Amino acid sequence: MDLHYEVHGNGKPIILVHSGGADLRDWSYLVPLLAEHFCVIAFDGRGAGRSPSPTQPPNYVEDLLFLLDHLDISQAAIVGHSMGGRIATEFAIHYPDRVSELIVIAPALSGFPYSEEMQTYMLGVSAAAPDIEKMIELCIEPPSYEITRNRAERELMVQMLRHHFERTFTWSTFDSVWPEPPAMDRLQDISARTLFIIGDHELTDNQQVGEQFRRVPSIRFATIAGADHMVTLTHPEELSLHITPFVKE
Template identity: 35%
Template structure:
């Protein structure tokens, strides 16, 4: 079921799968949109009330013309859904939104499932591993030249296949969708940090008292694997899960293990 959440200047588009259990909100990565979650949502539906929403400028949600934060937008979505505490499942940048929300609005969050999340205020790596640096060295000139097709190709290699994997490791509909989602984002040219909450959640992780599952694919970017391990150590109620044979967007590769991750987390609350 499609929902449109009216905000100040844009309608944010969300899809909803009814269910009798807890509300689970799926928050997409910075190179994706809500469609990346469809396989996982369909597996969770029925036993859970599932919602997947586009952020402003992603998927079918327009680019904003006024100041905003993704956290405020998420709270508005939760209000639209009835206002009760929800489980937030965030991938990459969606994980940052989930964590920032847990810090700023702890009463709105029942628990978190974070998949290789970005974390506001986290320290930057001193250097990248050679295979990731190789792709970064190719991305720089493509970005400078405005070659969006090449940027999309390289980013899909980095995030879907994993930096050490061969290009095209993940093929078929998952790859086609990844390229299409990111093409829309690149065309919009969203500014870096657009919609950030302006906090450093990294320094406030001990305040996050809800249960948190931190998961990552073992083919993901190495510095993110290290950051996830640190995140587990710094959160009061964290559970660690490694997903074998997948990279940064595991729910695109194989939704079932990710759906199981969510089921397990909610059941153990």
Template identity: 30%
Template structure:
């Protein structure tokens, strides 16, 4: 059974989909993408889990911010709307950053974390993220973004690249043309990783950019209950470049099959 809908919250709406039964697992997408990036994982996990996907504010079918907002507060309200007290959180890139912020704010509500090519608040990137939408226009900005080195490896995967292009084509571009009005700031998150209580898998593609390998090393060093995984032959978007392998890895993680390494 598939449930779809919109949550009205903080002068906006958040689109979500729920399928399957069992323990809740929430899959959180990366920047400029949306819930569709998880289609293969939803298909593979739904027999055993209640899988929740949604579009973060400003992405996909969700509305753009109209004032101060918080991605992790949006997620908290969505789970309350769905009657979910605690859940496994899975996030790619920006989605991993959101999952970490949620786990730091509401540690008792997180059953486990799977962080894939994750960002973390407070990391100083060497990557050039700027897209000049004023100069290029929205169509030009989308094209420039699709040419970013972040997507170099996914371009060689036909289905994954088609999915990325479709999602970026539908991205509002809001974050390229507006100041960041998220509150509170999460720039101190990198210094609080020792507070994460949940069992955590830190997953990074072998061919991902150096920044994300550096972040993975920090997460592995500072989170207490952690299992590091390097996926061979893939880059930043592991779940789109090696969907079956990623789905099986997530299944094992969610079921607690693979042991974690405890530090501290």
């Protein structure tokens, strides 16, 4: 296993899959809360944090499987944030026996028709390369980062983004491998009990992703008041209050 990971606490295993543009520090404030009850595994995705850069198009879903196999974990609760939510969702569809519970926090979704506004935003960030400071400025400009921008947690968000963009310039490929058909076409196939969490200061696209998740047979929804897309940094206590009893059921 060449991915960097950390293990905290004891008990039922929970795997945390961080967002894009971040690393396992995405979970810095949530890990100690969950580790009071569970064995919490946080890891750096390929190309992030202290994990190696991809040398060929990475398959993040298979990387998650390799991590569980390496740790000899037959089944775990999988928690994914943003892009990590996309990975977690695909994993729950393709490896249902390995997932006891699925918790997605403001997840991205394979196959979702993202708005022109969202696509323009992403292209604008990329077009600012190689000016990393400009890329960061554009990345956190949308209203979905407004709360975190004005809190102390802004510094950690910016640190992760800066590290991420610096790392991407060393990657030999920007392609990635995803299962087909996309998860949006198979949400009804998710057998794990699922919890969908989102802040009330999210972009319309991410709210509409939540509407798609209503097709999951066994799903609950929770909204965190006063939270934006980086709810993992700003509202860890509220997240723990939702996740802990859900996984303990």
